[in-house]
Structure formats: C-alpha cells, structure tokens
Amino acid sequence: MDEKFGPPINSRNSPLTHRIFGLLPQIFTIIAVIATICYITLSDVHSDLYSPDFDASNAVNTHFYDLEGYDGSSEGWLDNERIIFCVPLRDAAAHLPMFFGHVRNMTYPHHLIDLAFLVSDSKDDTMGLLVTMLREMQNDPDPSMHFGQIEIFEKDFGQAIGQGFTDRHGFSAQGPRRKLMAKARNWLQSVALKPYHSWVYWRDVDVETCPPCILEDLMHHNKDVIVPNVWRPLPDWLGGQQPYDLNSWRESDGGLQLANTLDEDAVIVEGYAEYATWRPHLAYLRDPYGDPETEMELDGIGGVSILAKGRVFRIGAHFPAFSFEKHAETEGFGKMCRRMGLSVFGLPHYVIWHIYEPSTDDLKHMEWMAREEVRMQKQEEVMKIYRKVWDTGFQSVKDTWEDEKVRILKNSDPFKLSRHVIVDWSDQ
Amino acid sequence: MTLKHRIQRAMRTNPIKVVVPIVALVILAFYVFSSDTVSKSNSPYKYKKHSDDPYDFARLPGDHITHYDLNKLTATSSALSHKEKVLILTPMASFHQQYWDNLLRLSYPRELIELGFIVPRTSDGDEALRNLETAIKKVQNPKAKTIPKFARVTVLRQDTDAVESQLEKDRHAFKSQKKRRSQMATARNSLLFTTLGPFTSWVLWLDADVVETPVNLIQDMTGHNKAVLAANCWQRFYDEEKKEDSIRPYDYNNWVESDEGLRIASQLDDDEIIVEGYSDLATYRPLMAHFYDAEGDPNVEMQLDGVGGTCLMVKSQVHRDGAMFPNFPFYHLIETEGFAKMAKRLGYDVFGLPNYLIFHINE
Numbered sequence: 001m002d003e004k005f006g007p008p009i010n011s012r013n014s015p016l017t018h019r020i021f022g023l024l025p026q027i028f029t030i031i032a033v034i035a036t037i038c039y040i041t042l043s044d045v046h047s048d049l050y051s052p053d054f055d056a057s058n059a060v061n062t063h064f065y066d067l068e069g070y071d072g073s074s075e076g077w078l079d080n081e082r083i084i085f086c087v088p089l090r091d092a093a094a095h096l097p098m099f100f101g102h103v104r105n106m107t108y109p110h111h112l113i114d115l116a117f118l119v120s121d122s123k124d125d126t127m128g129l130l131v132t133m134l135r136e137m138q139n140d141p142d143p144s145m146h147f148g149q150i151e152i153f154e155k156d157f158g159q160a161i162g163q164g165f166t167d168r169h170g171f172s173a174q175g176p177r178r179k180l181m182a183k184a185r186n187w188l189q190s191v192a193l194k195p196y197h198s199w200v201y202w203r204d205v206d207v208e209t210c211p212p213c214i215l216e217d218l219m220h221h222n223k224d225v226i227v228p229n230v231w232r233p234l235p236d237w238l239g240g241q242q243p244y245d246l247n248s249w250r251e252s253d254g255g256l257q258l259a260n261t262l263d264e265d266a267v268i269v270e271g272y273a274e275y276a277t278w279r280p281h282l283a284y285l286r287d288p289y290g291d292p293e294t295e296m297e298l299d300g301i302g303g304v305s306i307l308a309k310g311r312v313f314r315i316g317a318h319f320p321a322f323s324f325e326k327h328a329e330t331e332g333f334g335k336m337c338r339r340m341g342l343s344v345f346g347l348p349h350y351v352i353w354h355i356y357e358p359s360t361d362d363l364k365h366m367e368w369m370a371r372e373e374v375r376m377q378k379q380e381e382v383m384k385i386y387r388k389v390w391d392t393g394f395q396s397v398k399d400t401w402e403d404e405k406v407r408i409l410k411n412s413d414p415f416k417l418s419r420h421v422i423v424d425w426s427d428q
Numbered sequence: 429m430t431l432k433h434r435i436q437r438a439m440r441t442n443p444i445k446v447v448v449p450i451v452a453l454v455i456l457a458f459y460v461f462s463s464d465t466v467s468k469s470n471s472p473y474k475y476k477k478h479s480d481d482p483y484d485f486a487r488l489p490g491d492h493i494t495h496y497d498l499n500k501l502t503a504t505s506s507a508l509s510h511k512e513k514v515l516i517l518t519p520m521a522s523f524h525q526q527y528w529d530n531l532l533r534l535s536y537p538r539e540l541i542e543l544g545f546i547v548p549r550t551s552d553g554d555e556a557l558r559n560l561e562t563a564i565k566k567v568q569n570p571k572a573k574t575i576p577k578f579a580r581v582t583v584l585r586q587d588t589d590a591v592e593s594q595l596e597k598d599r600h601a602f603k604s605q606k607k608r609r610s611q612m613a614t615a616r617n618s619l620l621f622t623t624l625g626p627f628t629s630w631v632l633w634l635d636a637d638v639v640e641t642p643v644n645l646i647q648d649m650t651g652h653n654k655a656v657l658a659a660n661c662w663q664r665f666y667d668e669e670k671k672e673d674s675i676r677p678y679d680y681n682n683w684v685e686s687d688e689g690l691r692i693a694s695q696l697d698d699d700e701i702i703v704e705g706y707s708d709l710a711t712y713r714p715l716m717a718h719f720y721d722a723e724g725d726p727n728v729e730m731q732l733d734g735v736g737g738t739c740l741m742v743k744s745q746v747h748r749d750g751a752m753f754p755n756f757p758f759y760h761l762i763e764t765e766g767f768a769k770m771a772k773r774l775g776y777d778v779f780g781l782p783n784y785l786i787f788h789i790n791e
Contacts, residue, residue: 025445028452035456050554052561052583059568061580067587067618068549078465078476107471134493153626155498186750187498195584195622213471220473311587316617316752322773339756 065195072198072309074222076112081198082148083113083215084310088184092205093124095355099205100133104145105212113215114148116192120184121156155187175267175328182319182329185303193313200313202306208233209353210305217292217350218307224342225308225334227301229286232354237369238362243283244354246270247302247331248346254278259326267328270300282346290349298346299338300331305352312342496626503629503743505653507646508536512629513579514646515744517544518636519615521552523559524789526639532567536646538576544623546584546615553585556636582623588614605703606762613753613763616737620747631747633740633764640664640787641739648784649741652729655776656746656768658682660720661738663788677717678788680704681736681765682780686713693760701757704734704765719782732780733772734765739786742771749774 054062073079087099106113115134119127130152138146157180185202193200201215207230211217218226230245247270249255255277259268268275282296308317317340320332327335337344358366438445465474504510514536518527534541545560547553560583567575588611620631630650634641638661642648649657661679666672681704689711692702702709716732737753751774754766761769768778 025448025452028449028456032452032455049549049585050557051585052557054561054564054583057570059565059581060570060577062564062568062583063581064583064585065622066585067622068585071587075473077473105470107468107473107475109475131493131495138492150493151626152493152495153498154496183749187748190621190624190748191496191498191626193621195582213468213473216471216473314618314621315588315614316621316755318750318752321750322770322775341756 063195067195067311067314070196070198071311072219072222074220076198076219077108077216080112082196083108083199083201084192084194084197085113085115085201085203086185086188086192087115087117087203087205088181088188089117089119089122089126089130089205090184091122091124091126093122093126093129095205096126096129096133098208098355100137102207102210102212103147104137106215107213108215110145110147112148114192114194114197115150116188117152118184118188119152119154121158127152127154151192153188153191155184157184174269174272175265175323178267178269178328178331179321181303182321182332185319185329186321189313189318193310197310200306200308200310202303202308204304204354206355206357207304207352208355211352214305214352215307218305218347221293221295221345221347223295223345224312225301225306225337225344227282227298227304227306227346229282229346229348229351230302230304230354231283231286231351232356234356235366237365243281243286245302245304246281246283247300248282248298248334249277249279249300250297251299252277252279262326265323266326267323268326268331270331282348285348286351287349292347292350294347294349295345296348298344299334300327301334301344301346303330304354306330308337312337315340317342498626501627501629501744503650503653503745505651507630507650508540510629511540512650513540513542513625513627514630514632514650515542515544515623515625515628516632516634517616517619517623518546518634519612519619520545520547520556520560520636521550522636523556523563524637524639525559525563526789527636528563530639530641531634533643534641534645535643538578541578541646542580542582542623542625542628543578544582544584544619546586546619548586548615549588557583557585580625584619584622586615586618588618605706606701606757609701609703609763610755613755613766616753616763617755620752624744624747628744631742631744633737633742635738635788637789637791638738638786639789642784642786645739645786646741648726649781652727652779652781654729654741654779655743656735656771656778657729657741658716658732658735658778658780659739659741659784659786660716660780660782661736661788662717662720662785663790665790675785675787677715677720679736679738680715680717681734682716682732683711683713683734684716684731685733686711688712696760699757700760701762702760703762716780716782720785721783724783726781726783728781728783729779730782732778733768734761735768735778735780737764737767738788740764743776746771746774746776751776 049066051066052064054064070081072081076083085103092099103115117130119130134150134152138150140146189200199215199219214228218228227248229248230243232242232244234240234242249270255268258275258277262268268277270277270279270281279300282298285296303319317333317337319329320336321328324332325335325339334344435446466477467474502510503512507514516531531543547557547560564581564583566572568577568581569575616633624631630646632646632649641659645659649659660677660682662675663678664673664675667674683704689702692709692711696702702711704711704713704715713734716730719730721728742751751767751771753763754770755762758766759769771778
C-alpha cells in the first residue's frame, strides 16, 4: 500500500473512524436488504388461503370479499378502513344545518366514510333539506370534503306517541317507543352495512357540541363497541348543565333483581323513578377534570353516538325490537353484545353535548318567566303614571304634621305629660 | 484528510464502496420519508399524506346520492307477478355439483334472484371456493350470452373461526353441537347482514347439501305468504333390508314445542341449549319430519316453534326487524331454532310444510 494515500481503510490498525467508514457499505447494504424484505412482507401480505378472481370480464355482478380483511383496528384511518355512518332521522329538518356543520368538520378522511340515512315518519321537509345539504357538501370545490357512498332510505313505521320532549320521555311511552326505534335502526343497519365496512358509527342529529376527531378518539380504544359520555347544557335557572344520556350503565344486583320480577315483554328504562335499578350510570361518573382516556365497561348503552366494529353487526348483534333480557333498542344492544362476548365500553370523562330541548314543565316555567317579565314591565309603566298622578293630585303634609303632631297630641301622650295617673289595681 | 478526499480516493480504488452506501442511504431515506404522515390543525392524530381511494368515491359526481323507498318493498303471495327479488343464501363448507345443478333448475327468473355464499377459513373452504368459482364463472360469464344471469352474486370468506372437521360423525356429536351451531349461526349472520339489499323481498336459506327441490320451489314457498316457512327435508337412500331405493327424514330442527321441552328448558342454566335428535335429551317435541304424508296435500301448513335452515323461506322484513341466528343460547335455543324463537318474539308466526319435501345429499 502506497504511504501517500494513508493507511488502507480496512486495516486493523487504522483509527476507529476509518474502520467504521470501511464497514459502512456492509452496514448500509444490510439495512437496505432488511428494509426491502420488511417492505415486501408488510406491504403485500400473502395469505395461504385461496382468493377467487371475479371481474366484469369473467363474471358479471359477482363479488368476492374476505371478511378478515375488514376487521377494524385502532388506527383505521391509516389503514383505509371504511366506516358506515348511520343516521336515523325523523322530523329532523331543524337540526340538519347543525349536524352537517359537524359532519363537514370531521377529521377522519371523508372518502373513507359512507353515509346512510333513514328518513321515517317525517312531516317536515327533512328529506328535501337532507338532499340539498348533501348535494352542497358533495359539490364542494375541495375534493377532500367529499364523502364516500351516500344512501338515503325511506321507511315509515308509524308511531303511537308524539315527538314532543315530554311525549317521548314520559315513562309509559318508553317500552313501545324504544321497540319502534329499534326496528328503525335495524332496518337501516340491514341495508347500509356492506361487506367492506370495518366500522359502524351511529349518531343522532341533535348533538350540539362534539370534537371533530370523535371517530379517531373513539376508534383508537380498539373496542368492539364504545360510547362517549353525553351531557346537555341547561339554562342558568336549571343549573347550567346536566347528564343527558342515562342509557349507558353497568348492570347492578338491583337491576337484575328488578328484571326477575317483571314479565317477559317488559322493558326496563333508566332514569325513571318507577324502575329504581341503582345502576352506576356513565353520565354521573363524569369528572370534568378527569382523564378523557379513562374507560369503563358497560352493559347497556345509549344511542347518541356509538362506534362499533362492522364485525359486531355482521355476527348478528342488533337493536332488539323486543324485550331482550328486559331491555330494548340500544340498551338491549349493549346487553346482547355482552351476551355474545364482545367488549362494550364507555368513556366517562370524554363528553359530547346534546342540545337542550325544554320539557313540558320547563316550557311551562319558561312561559311563566316570560309572562312574569311582561307583567313586571307593565307594572313599572303603571307605577310611573301612578306616581305622576299621585304627585300632582296630592300634596305632602308630612313635614308640617311632624311639627304639629306634638302640639295636637299634647294631651294624649302619657310619657310627655307630668300628670300623675293612679291606677287602682285592687280586685274590688 | 477531508471526507471529500477520502470519498474521491475510494471512488478511484473501489467505486462499489461508495455507490452501495449511497444507494442504501437513498433507499433508507425513501422508507423513512415515504411513509410520512400529515397532521391536521383540529386533531391530535397523524394522517396519511396521500390516502388511497380504491373506490374512487371522492371523484364521483357531486350528486351521487342514491335514494331507496323501502315503503314500496313488498313480500306477497304472488312474488313472481310483483317481480319481488329473492336472495338465496347458502353457507358452503363443501361444494356439491348436485346442489348447483338443482339451483340452476329453479324456474324463478334469475334476474330476480341474488345469491350469497360464505365459505369457512379452512382447506375445505378453499376447495369449495375453487369449485364454486368455476361454477359461477360458467353462468355469470358475459360471453355466455344465452345463459340467464343472476342479478348479483356475493361470495364471502368467513372471518371467524370454523370447526375444521365437517365429517358426518363429528358434525353430529352431541357435545360439539353447541360450538358448531354457534359458529354456523355466526356464519349465517355474516352472510345475511352483508348481502341483504334494499330490493330484497324474500330470503331463501338453502343449505349446500340440499340436492333436490321442486323446480317451482320459490313460487311454491312464497305462495304461502308466511313470514317464516320451512320445507320438510328428507334424504334418499338405498334400503339394504328391502333392497330398494327409499327415503327417510333428515332435518329434525323443525318442531313444535312440547311440555317436556319447556320443563327441561326451565331446569337448564342460562348458557345451556337443547338440540333435537339426541336421546340424551328427550323432549318429546312433535317433529315436522315425522308428519310427512305421501298421499297428503303438499300445501298443508303446520305451525312450528323451531326451524332448521336446510330450506327456509323468510320475508326480508323479519330479518330487517332484527330476527337473526343467535350464536348464544336464546331461550336455550341456538342458530336456526333460536331464529324461530326470535321471529316469534318479534310477533311473526312460523310455519312448516310437512308434505312438501326437499332432499338432503346422502354422504
């Protein structure tokens, strides 16, 4: 080796830097080989199982799906996992603008979300407004705003009960009402769910405040079924805020005992004095400063915002439209999922806010408050006139009277007089 | 000596030592940076920079919104004249050519028939899938213009576990019944809830080992206009004693509840089940299989409490209301028998046709 060029780079006697420099090619080659192998194995998972190949050229209207490819994972948005977003609607025109505001803001990649709506028994223009708003959203100049497949289904179920807050929330109305709502959800689910949906998200339109990344927030827990805590804001005279969704709970001994005393078709509903179950409710366990990641295992769940894996509905879990273990609809769904061995969780400190709809009593009270305000105003005006009339019609003689009082009553005040009064206290 | 000189010298003496590391670095950099993600201002999560869009929905025209009026969906006694769509569902662990031939013989127009198959995650399933693929491609091939096409064919590979062995004796071992029937129920539900479409009026459950039915099966069964209706499943066999071809009852899951059945059920734990056809658990339930009368009117109906899935016609609304195949003990019943119970809980009546025979393969 010529001294002019320094020691050979692979020499054992060379300084450490030289030796590392000499080994670099080997190191990089190894890394490159490993990376290539990893890339090939990870990007193209080969299954031993056979997959048929159907396309329009060899078989028309024929499709093959390996359902294992559509299991949900904790970071579905990175794995192109599709969500079917199910929304039951009934006379919901008033809430649609707010709802679409939330939908547009969602951070989950929009093209991975398919929307399915069920419009039932609506007397207002829910349908017309829905189509208008969907068109507007899908024609947005920004293509990342566009959602995937959109399907609207119409089906009327009829209803025995009105849609006012008190009609809906009265105790006796609960059983039949919940069974009917369960049917509506099942009809929507039966047509909306496709083999390629990894996740199903159920959401009510009347949610007022909700994080834009709610799907990711719920999904990263990687549970079969998961719900957030649902509260609602209240006017100041009612205390500012209140737990809204009492359907998310864990079963209690009291609940099980109560269930045993009821007949086969009875439906236990939470939040009514008639059925005291002493169950721990997700809503009441909220700590405003608690960790939003905290999980709580549940037996019954509410339907305001449910994220479930597609597999849950594929294997048959649904919203019982009959009394299943003394529960129906979403609470029965929770019970059925548990029966099927699925994980059902709630997040006590992660809260979304339902709108505030006043009850009949609240409405009465608000009417009274409004009347009271008007009455006070009127009284104020009357008093003004009254005072004016009083001032002109009467003259105040108070000061004069103060002066004259002493003189006029001179002889009537026993304490001011030095008269000696003798009272005869004897019995006779 | 600077790094530059060193590299220049190395280039002269041994170019590979320079080129290989640089290529490796480029490849490494590619892997490190190509999987790069982006963040959004209103979310704490990372997102893909270029998200794949295999369905290309983002580029669809803006008013691509489909609308279905399910109020117009009917399931009537004259299915054919109302052009009602029938979805035939078959869980398929093995492919029998006789099943397929029988299916192709059905006289109901194919443009009104949708097919759905689900195969288990086993090597048996693989074989069934290959055979099924070949069979489907013969019918649905666009070049075969003379063969009428089915409206839609969906083939699914089951994601959940399935029992490996489908041998006759293993299949019917009493102990394995609960697990097997539970997995079967899961397969049926997975098939049902991914293929039920907005136009489906009727669902016909037809087992893969049913090899002979009347050609007017669909017209006959829908004609009864029942929410749930089971045909009587028998089997052809060669009678060794009489030395002649004969038939015998096969599906014992179509039954009427008995007092003894109810009494046994009331003594069981919540997670125990009753299955028919085993002497270990004699329920004395009247079984439809035994009510066959060769001289009788094939249109005779009988009310049932449990049904089998070999040949079962169901109005789609029953499934849409939520009636599915419980994969857990539901009133101590599982799978198709649990389904009958659930349909009844939802207010539907369940019927069977004792004199209307269909035949199971003889293995």
